[in-house]
Amino acid sequence: MTMRELLDHAIEHGCYTVESSGNVHGLIYRPFMTWISSQFGFESELVERTPIHLSGRRVRPGRVMIASVSPEIREPGTPYPQRGGHLVLVYAVENDVVRFHNPSGYSHNSDSAELPMHVFERFHADRGILITLAS
Numbered sequence: 001m002t003m004r005e006l007l008d009h010a011i012e013h014g015c016y017t018v019e020s021s022g023n024v025h026g027l028i029y030r031p032f033m034t035w036i037s038s039q040f041g042f043e044s045e046l047v048e049r050t051p052i053h054l055s056g057r058r059v060r061p062g063r064v065m066i067a068s069v070s071p072e073i074r075e076p077g078t079p080y081p082q083r084g085g086h087l088v089l090v091y092a093v094e095n096d097v098v099r100f101h102n103p104s105g106y107s108h109n110s111d112s113a114e115l116p117m118h119v120f121e122r123f124h125a126d127r128g129i130l131i132t133l134a135s
Contacts, residue, residue: 010035027066027087029129036131045130052124053117056093059130065090067128069120073102076119084125093117 001009007024010016014031016024033044047055047065059065071086072078092099098120102113 009039013039033129037134041134043132043134046127047130048127051126052090052093052098052121055126055128055130056090056098056117059090059093063130063132065128065130067100068125070123070125071104073115073120073123074104076115076123081123083123084127087128088113090128 007016010032011018011024013035015028015035017026017028019025029046033046036042036044052067055065055067066087067090068084069086069088070078070081070083072081073086073088086104089101089103090098091101096117097114098117099112099114100120101111
């Protein structure tokens with residue numbers, strides 16, 4: 001399945017909004033969770049009002065979290081970042097370090113980025129989706 005086909009399927013299932021200009025905008029969590037369960041066999045759990053130092057305890061091999069963060073996470077030195085509005089894939093949280101993929105990051109910080117937990121927390125909106133491959 002191509003990326004375009006995948007996006008089209010996600011839109012059909014109500015996972016995104018499409019602006020009048022045709023631009024795709026904003027992942028809608030609950031329809032996305034239903035779709036990835038039915039289409040790909042993933043189990044998912046909505047995480048709301050939960051800081052990363054708590055939700056991150058549940059990330060482990062076989063379970064990742066799509067986390068809502070500020071797009072300013074690309075520049076960790078940003079003094080007063082907003083919280084939320086951008087998604088990253090958290091794949092490990094250990095020793096007070098959050099490791100994540102940032103698909104729209106810069107080349108030096110997109111594939112496998114990491115930040116100390118206290119820095120990641122400044123950008124994190126305390127929400128996301130825990131995703132596990134169903135057994």
